[in-house]
Amino acid sequence: EPEVTQTPSHQVTQMGQEVILRCVPISNHLYFYWYRQILGQKVEFLVSFYNNEISEKSEIFDDQFSVERPDGSNFTLKIRSTKLEDSAMYFCASSRPLDRSSYNEQFFGPGTRLTVL
Amino acid sequence: RKEVEQDPGPFNVPEGATVAFNCTYSNSASQSFFWYRQDCRKEPKLLMSVYSSGNEDGRFTAQLNRASQYISLLIRDSKLSDSATYLCVVRGLNNNAGNMLTFGGGTRLMVKP
Numbered sequence: 001e002p003e004v005t006q007t008p009s010h011q012v013t014q015m016g017q018e019v020i021l022r023c024v025p026i027s028n029h030l031y032f033y034w035y036r037q038i039l040g041q042k043v044e045f046l047v048s049f050y051n052n053e054i055s056e057k058s059e060i061f062d063d064q065f066s067v068e069r070p071d072g073s074n075f076t077l078k079i080r081s082t083k084l085e086d087s088a089m090y091f092c093a094s095s096r097p098l099d100r101s102s103y104n105e106q107f108f109g110p111g112t113r114l115t116v117l
Numbered sequence: 118r119k120e121v122e123q124d125p126g127p128f129n130v131p132e133g134a135t136v137a138f139n140c141t142y143s144n145s146a147s148q149s150f151f152w153y154r155q156d157c158r159k160e161p162k163l164l165m166s167v168y169s170s171g172n173e174d175g176r177f178t179a180q181l182n183r184a185s186q187y188i189s190l191l192i193r194d195s196k197l198s199d200s201a202t203y204l205c206v207v208r209g210l211n212n213n214a215g216n217m218l219t220f221g222g223g224t225r226l227m228v229k230p
Binding site: 043091 | 149155158159160161162163166204215216217218219220221222223
């Protein structure tokens with residue numbers, strides 16, 4: 001069964017450093033997403049990406065964040081200057097385009113645990 | 118008011134019990150509704166979509182009440198493997214028709230032998 005993959009599984013970085021989290025969405029999917037989950041809190045939407053541009057973003061997704069699809073397979077999330085409060089699990093997800101059904105499942109990757117020291 | 122609100126639990130039930138979780142959402146224009154399951158330190162996985170007429174998948178039954186902005190999940194004949202956090206999820210919560218998912222905080226279920 002096709003799945004979303006993410007690397008690395010755990011990233012430790014110093015405050016102020018740049019990090020890039022990588023995701024390989026399911027190959028025939030066209031919508032891509034990043035969510036985050038701070039330990040003990042709910043899953044929060046960051047950004048969605050379609051047709052090589054951001055289609056939605058949340059208030060969390062400020063100028064420190066950027067996303068890119070540098071080639072045909074990878075989807076990356078960059079945090080330019082990490083803060084302590086960026087420590088969280090970051091989940092990538094992908095989905096097919098909406099069809100007649102509104103119930104369009106988003107498939108989640110296993111996550112990257114980011115620890116900012 | 119929280120966008121998607123759930124009782125955090127935990128619900129501690131014996132094997133074989135029936136347990137029900139509830140969820141409320143704030144925006145009446147929300148479009149799609151789901152229950153996801155999340156195991157400890159793992160990614161959310163879709164358990165089932167919630168249809169307007171209600172739907173059942175094996176031991177799991179989901180109901181939607183749009184008038185009350187209320188979603189429920191019923192689990193019959195609980196198994197040890199049902200122990201997890203159950204996430205109520207809404208799509209299209211904001212005033213656009215986008216795909217972003219809004220998650221509740223989750224309800225933790227612990228099924229004991």
